Amino acid sequence: MENNVKVARVQADLTQQQLADKVGVTRQTISLIEKGKYNPTLKLCLAICHAVDKTLDEIFWLNKESEKDGKN
Amino acid sequence: MENNVKVARVQADLTQQQLADKVGVTRQTISLIEKGKYNPTLKLCLAICHAVDKTLDEIFWLNKESEKDGKN
């Protein structure tokens, strides 16, 4: 689950805690998403996009490995 | 959770069952997502996009209500 959350957050001049507050989750959730260790829900993705002023396509994508097989 | 999954699926000439098979979930999951009664995970969203040959931004968006408050 690669993504650009960290880059976008830093660009938006937000700390993990501030972003977490803005989107209504805990800092740990943001941390895990940035580390690629979580598979966030669409609503959270959209909230993050809104908070950092980016679109879904700018922040989330699929890498080739996860495309091949259905592993989660 | 509005989205364009149903339109995109029909455009791609796929039945719910066929799309479900392609993305590796059950037909019920697809049905609920199309009905806007589910908040799918990012991975599933990406798989759906890939299956119907659309981008995230083309299929998923945020409506004004869910933007206001942190419900869900």
Added chain:
DNA sequence: ATTAAATGTAATTTATATATTGCATTATTC
């Protein structure tokens, strides 16, 4: 070098996405 802020991460719990089975209803096709 100390202090404080920001981040990584682990354990446990809770909420909910998804699976499974089954049946009813709505299109399609003959």
Added chain:
DNA sequence: GAATAATGCAATATATAAATTACATTTAAT
């Protein structure tokens, strides 16, 4: 208008996203 395919939906079970708490480490400021 029967038969069949496609879809809606309900109940229960399971997997996992997210919360909570807590502590360690890294980074920034003084």
